[in-house]
Amino acid sequence: MRKDIACTNRELSWIEFNFRVLYQAFDKNNPLLERLKFIAITASNLDEFIMVRVGGLMYMRKKGKRRKDPSGMTPYAQLKAINKRVNQMYREQYTHYSKTLEPALAEKGFNRKRYNELSPEQKSFLSDYVSRELAPVLTPSAVELGAVKPLIHNLELHILARIQGDKKDRDKYAVMPLGFETKRFIILPSEAGRCEFILLEDAVKAHISNWFEGCRVLECCSFRPTRNADIELQEDEAPDLLTGMEEVLEERKSSDCIRLEIESGMSEKGGEFLRELLECGKRWTFRLDGPLNLKAFMDMTSIEGFESLKNEPWQPQPSDQIDPSAGIFEQIQKKDILLYHPYESFDPVIRFVEEAAGDPSVLSIKLVIYRTSSKSPMVAALKRAAENGKYVTALLELKARFDERSNIEWARMLENSGVQVIYGVKGLKTHSKVCVVVRREEAGVVRYVHYGTGNYNDKTAKLYSDISYMTCNEALGFDATAFFNSVSGYSQPQNLRRLYMSPITLRKKITQMIEAETERAKNSQKAEITAKMNSLVDKNLIEKLYAASQAGVEIKLNVRGICCLKPGVEGLSENITVTSIVDRFLEHARIYCFYHGGNENIFISSADWMTRNLDKRVELLVPIDSANCKKRLKSFLNTHLADNVSSWTLLPDGSYKKNRPKKGEKRIRSQEQLYLQACRRTERKRGKVVDQLTPHMGENY
Template sequence: MNIEAHAVDGHAEDTNLPEYTYNERYINRELSILDFHLRVLEQAVDPLHPLLERLNFLLIFSRNMDEFFEIRVAGVMEQLTLGNDSYTPDGLTPKQVLEQISKTAHEAIERQYRILNQEILPKLREEDICFLRRGELSPAQTAWVKKYFHDQVAPVLTPISLDPAHPFPRLVNKSLNFIVTLEGKDAFGRQIDLAVVPAPRSLPRVVRLPDELTDGKEHHVMLSAIIHEHVSDLFPGMTATGCYQFRVTRNADLELNEDVEDLAIALKGELSSRRFGRAVRLEVTQSCPKHIYQYLLNEFELHEEQLYKVDGPVNLARLVSNFKRPHLKYAAYTPVIPKVLRKSENIFSAMKKQDILLHHPFESFAPVITLLREAARDPKVLAIKQTLYRSGPDSEIVQLLAEAARNGKEVTAVIELRARFDEESNIAVANVLQEAGAVVVYGIVGYKTHAKMILVIRRENNKLARYAHLGTGNYHAGNARMYTDYGLLTTGKELCEDVHRIFQELTGMGKMAKLKKLLHAPFTLHSHLLGFIDDEIAHARAGKDAHIIVKVNALTEVQLINKLYEASQAGVKIDLIIRSICCLRPGLPGLSENIHVRSIVGRFLEHTRVFYFSNDGHPRVYGSSADWMNRNLFNRVEACFPIEDPTLRKYIYQQGLLNYLKDNERAWVLSGDGSWTRVQRPENELPHNAQQVLIESFR
């Protein structure tokens, strides 16, 4: 087989392995992430989740699939357009990948709407939460909807006729639109057959009917149903003979020239193009006639396999409302504050006592805010440095950094403008901080700054003291309530010195920073990970216990995969807890028999990146901002920090790793053939939900 690429993520292949073809050795990256989305979809039918949480998983699946088409499918289509028909590292051509994606995605989206219509909506109706169809409205409700249309909807609609003077309009990515078939003549005597009606994004997609018309029940009408019912009113003197929803998904990936003079200005220019990128998917309702969807496919230059006919709203991701049914949701959970912080005079005195590990969302993100708040207002604090990847301009973190700058502190913010889908927000963050007097830099062109670091410099007894926070997740309070992550608060001299040197590397120019404790990409992280695995191989060959546990969001980097294969052959026990993409195939005879891969999909999004190497009884435990992917290890600035306190190491090992390996309720297991199977709990085994165990332990 002629294979031009020799790596899942672009690095050289190690051929000193058993004779397996590329397809037998690696799982395709795009198909692997699609499998993750399918695991999310399965949560919508899981009776262990409360009903509204099941609905939420259905909507999360929609959002995930939107991004999958915008980025991943668009990328494969681009390869095909450029004439790249070579094999991908796993032995598939781009054309074959697209064919498999199309088959799986069509089946999944059909299943999604079947779950919605046959399970979720009927169960919601039993709870008096109804999405009423047009034929179900009472006369009073019909009158209210008609008035709502004329008062709130019609004034902001812009019907566009399709004729020689009005070509097909440029429609925004993922916008809700209607194509209308017409009979009759307009005011100018023209015979118009077709028109398009875009639904402005300012309009709510779900409209709740007044309580007095529903006996206090939560009854809603979809905006699409309201427009459909009254669409003829938009064309006076003409008759609407058909009205069909449609939605186009476009390529939303941004491409920036590495030689740009001002990254912010260049990025602003690219953001507008994202809304009108190349079409990659067309969604229509099942009632849409063939001649209409064929017309739309031609307009968007798509083929029929890129058409998705759905049995419900085409913009399902926006099927959200503030349902007042607490018993249909998870019970509220209040994250705790570590005892050492509760009992200390301030956060600086607490951090001097010991390293403090924060495990979100079980423990509160508030200490990170407190560190910045106290630093901003403490006259002893001279400087604050922080990386920002996803933080909105209104976030308390950004406001505190701005306050610190106004208070005369030297504030340096390294903002990654290219955080996907947060570019515009990050530009706004940069503007807020610059106006407050902070120094704002955009990191290194060509390398996204993905490290999560805060450094506070404080004058104490005529000496400078450093306080640092290192994390596995973004500085985003909202994410910290939904994502599992670790944060380390430390005053360790060498760790803080390393953080200082990385900031110097990001803001200045010079050679690679020489670090004592931290590992950082794109320089030392990858080689050290390979070295740690080599050490476990040596221990196994010497007859000693050897164990590796890795918990990351994705594993795609081929050198690490091959090194894990080598470790498995040497007898190293390897447990991988991978949330989404895994290109490694476990359990293959002679190659990966000692590797076990599982994925946890539960109430919270698993996001921690933590690495454990048993190291002959002297365990190495690291937290990191980096996944085991090519982009993280070679094209981003990442920080990987050791957990040196024995108590904290033990906690991560037992609660952050072994706890998840015992999960028999939310776990899925990967087989060598690339399929994922839900773990079935034996009848004689007690239920073990890793996230719930953590909730109960902190509660």
């Protein structure tokens, strides 16, 4: 293999993905508040990337590690390249926000105001608001270099005040956290039909004398630190997993500052003081010409009264496979059910657990919780089932990044309700999405299983595209029980009948399927691989795909985010194409299809083709045998691959090209097509016809 062109750097590939999301904010076909939403999404994505990926690279460099990644880059080289692209992303984010979106929104009555732009009435309102709501809550702390300093919280917005000293003393500094719970956007009195607001930091700066009476404040500017969140639990040293994870959360609060965002008006003197205080390098200090923490603007995109600036919502459709008047288990007994969310409603999955909780014939319920919503109906149903005397097991993954705190709270609440709570396999994250309900029926005990590609989260099920598969297939039910036995105890599920599980058999199965297509191509047989996933990183699988391409296998990949494979390289990957879809919903489903001599093998999975998923997590690969379900999955794949509106094509050099319909070519926007199909199926029984959607409909990315 030609090592010099084998792989694209993982981190740079992720940044390219975030740029594709950012370009949705530039698309003039999207309503203004939707464009602001994409700005907020990219800011949120960047926060997590810096905390985890950049934090990890900085830690490696600090420890003197120079090992090159599969693309041939050392940690230092990666950090240098990342920094350059992050600077570019900031420029594009803030230029577009400040020069395009903010003025355009102001013209529509959605107006961010500076203090000097306020009317006398608004100034009076703000003065009262600051005195009543802010002055009693916000508290500054004096800070000095070399002295004990207050805890400056990760990602929290702060004010730095520089105060003139007396003739003998130097200038003094104070830091004031603005708090996570304090309202960032202060709505001002304004005419009907308008929304005028001032940012919290602008209000505080205009009234800074409320906190420093009798002092001369020389400057007052906002800043925001980012701390390293790439802190792993040392399970061998922790007394128990719950206590160990709580210690990790505490450690993150005071970890190294790896990024410092400051507003453009801060003086060099103030910036230098902060860098020294937080021990953050100049290269990773970003002076931003606009409001810090753009992700906060997500809250404002749902404001009422500006519907013309938002997308017309797509409501998840009731599936034509589900009869709302019949019991869910009765329907699964008749046929396997496959749903594609959010085009089809997540409600049947909620029903699956809720009906089980109240069904006298149900003996037990077992479910994996990786991430869930703040008021989860699934968790409430588990609690109710335990109170009804059923044997309920919940596997809560405490190591789900940034959901650790909420999962700890869920664990304690469920245990108090009588639920058996387990925390997965030592050293591995349990990322599988499975729920099994055991029911006593006339014919005996029957296992009903839900397998999915997404979490049991009713909120994100309206925003992410995911597959749900419900079946009472005996082999898949047996395997679901074996899976839970393996993660809750010490048994090794070596004899799974139909499932493939990482880190034991999943990688081996995917490798075998790729190799089988390669052998068919070598024997001049038709050979195809079609796959949809979030990320493709694993070097071994990439090499297998390159070998398959060289043998003549036609490989079509739909990879939403990171892709380290280089398609279309002469002599290496001419038969591989890679596309990425960025649209209203976040593409999250994993579907894998192998031609297999015409008898296609189709799988859904919780796992991407990443080393961490294949070797360091507990994941599932689920074969789909139902002819109707296989047909639906293949249809979904074909629709996504045909997209020429919301898709991007990956080029051999690692860059992406936006796809557009060619002259005379039919316009295909896959998410729109899939939602339209769901609407048609829903309305068919009602005698209505749905031919088209309002352009650029949708609710969330």
